[in-house]
Amino acid sequence: LSPTERSTPHRLRDRTRSDRVELHALLDDAVLAHLSVVRDGAPFTVPTTFGRDGDTLYLHGSTGARSLRLADGEQVCLNVTHLDGLVYGRSVFHHSANYRSAVIHAQARLVTDPAEREHGLRVLVEHVTPGSWDHARRPNRKEMAATAVIAIDTFEAAVRVRTGPPGDEPEDVEAGTAWAGVVPVTTVYGAPEPCPLLPAGFATPPHVAHRSA
Amino acid sequence: LSPTERSTPHRLRDRTRSDRVELHALLDDAVLAHLSVVRDGAPFTVPTTFGRDGDTLYLHGSTGARSLRLADGEQVCLNVTHLDGLVYGRSVFHHSANYRSAVIHAQARLVTDPAEREHGLRVLVEHVTPGSWDHARRPNRKEMAATAVIAIDTFEAAVRVRTGPPGDEPEDVEAGTAWAGVVPVTTVYGAPEPCPLLPAGFATPPHVAHRSA
Numbered sequence: 001l002s003p004t005e006r007s008t009p010h011r012l013r014d015r016t017r018s019d020r021v022e023l024h025a026l027l028d029d030a031v032l033a034h035l036s037v038v039r040d041g042a043p044f045t046v047p048t049t050f051g052r053d054g055d056t057l058y059l060h061g062s063t064g065a066r067s068l069r070l071a072d073g074e075q076v077c078l079n080v081t082h083l084d085g086l087v088y089g090r091s092v093f094h095h096s097a098n099y100r101s102a103v104i105h106a107q108a109r110l111v112t113d114p115a116e117r118e119h120g121l122r123v124l125v126e127h128v129t130p131g132s133w134d135h136a137r138r139p140n141r142k143e144m145a146a147t148a149v150i151a152i153d154t155f156e157a158a159v160r161v162r163t164g165p166p167g168d169e170p171e172d173v174e175a176g177t178a179w180a181g182v183v184p185v186t187t188v189y190g191a192p193e194p195c196p197l198l199p200a201g202f203a204t205p206p207h208v209a210h211r212s213a
Numbered sequence: 214l215s216p217t218e219r220s221t222p223h224r225l226r227d228r229t230r231s232d233r234v235e236l237h238a239l240l241d242d243a244v245l246a247h248l249s250v251v252r253d254g255a256p257f258t259v260p261t262t263f264g265r266d267g268d269t270l271y272l273h274g275s276t277g278a279r280s281l282r283l284a285d286g287e288q289v290c291l292n293v294t295h296l297d298g299l300v301y302g303r304s305v306f307h308h309s310a311n312y313r314s315a316v317i318h319a320q321a322r323l324v325t326d327p328a329e330r331e332h333g334l335r336v337l338v339e340h341v342t343p344g345s346w347d348h349a350r351r352p353n354r355k356e357m358a359a360t361a362v363i364a365i366d367t368f369e370a371a372v373r374v375r376t377g378p379p380g381d382e383p384e385d386v387e388a389g390t391a392w393a394g395v396v397p398v399t400t401v402y403g404a405p406e407p408c409p410l411l412p413a414g415f416a417t418p419p420h421v422a423h424r425s426a
Binding site: 190212 | 244245247249250251254255256257258259260262288289290291292294296298299301302303304305306308310312314316318334338341342345346348349350351352353356360378379381385386388389390391392393394395396397398399400401402403404405406407408409410411412415416417418421424425
């Protein structure tokens with residue numbers, strides 16, 4: 001898993017998939033993305049949550065923020081990566097990582113239509129915390145005014161995947177002196193931690209309890 | 214956790230820490246970073262593994278790669294983020310995420326000195342898969358020639374952290390109609406999966422077995 005090998009589909013053909021079903025599954029598995037823009041000629045990257053509706057991703061931000069206010073039509077790169085395993089080769093050279101990664105190039109669209117702004121926020125909230133849109137208090141006018149909603153089209157996306165054991169050299173396999181294999185890496189949701197200000201005995205609702213199941 | 218709030222330390226002073234100890238701990242907890250560069254005026258981001266030695270991070274790549282060959286002195290942005298929890302507010306507006314994130318701006322340095330190249334690779338390998346440098350076969354001349362080693366100085370780094378329960382509005386707390394709290398998110402290393410080509414009965418060495426402990 002090196003910056004160069006990740007970006008050379010022509011060299012590592014087997015790691016490149018264009019199937020949109022696979023892209024959508026990878027995105028739906030994740031709540032965290034890395035959003036990159038260019039500022040003063042330099043790259044600038046921040047982590048962000050997102051939601052997906054078909055081929056559109058929705059992000060949100062604060063309208064009052066100074067450092068990263070996305071302009072309508074601004075070129076962005078969105079990357080979503082799952083680290084699935086650490087690959088131990090018989091040689092240092094064949095150490096690697098199992099992963100699923102999507103890189104999306106797009107022009108950010110600042111959503112202005114009130115109905116789509118609410119829709120985008122709902123998609124985002126239901127992606128990250130399913131069930132919260134109906135359970136929690138919805139945004140009021142003041143909160144909506146303080147929220148920027150950004151849409152990103154996933155049309156220009158590349159998916160790269162590595163799975164399986166290391167691709168060791170035959171002579172290292174034969175030598176049989178080193179262990180080889182994969183240590184799987186997974187993301188786990190733990191038991192809900194209630195807010196200290198909740199009334200005693202307030203039951204954890206199913207949409208939260210199910211998250212950890 | 215929105216792209217704008219993450220980048221406005223002046224607005225969210227309590228989420229900004231400059232302590233290098235905290236930066237180092239955050240980096241040492243992670244094996245995955247997102248590396249961004251500018252290509253043809255557009256941002257371009259790839260995931261990558263890394264290692265840390267003091268204030269220097271080491272990455273590696275393939276010298277044969279075409280799409281992302283870092284130039285010596287090229288401006289990069291490196292982001293390392295831990296998602297620690299999903300924050301459920303009593304209002305949709307106060308839903309958030311607990312996280313630890315570092316953003317590093319630097320000029321990439323292409324390491325050419327043979328001793329530092331080996332040192333950098335060792336740091337990277339021992340960061341991602343501790344114990345592998347001594348256990349696995351080390352890189353031979355051909356493998357070293359195929360490997361680019363990149364150093365990134367962490368001097369210009371910002372750390373942002375969010376912890377704890379949601380920051381709900383007093384009137385929503387008083388209403389007491391919605392659950393609020395945090396669903397913790399953790400990364401877990403699973404039981405090692407031996408390579409199918411390993412001889413039967415090959416014991417999993419301690420440096421691998423300990424990874425899942």
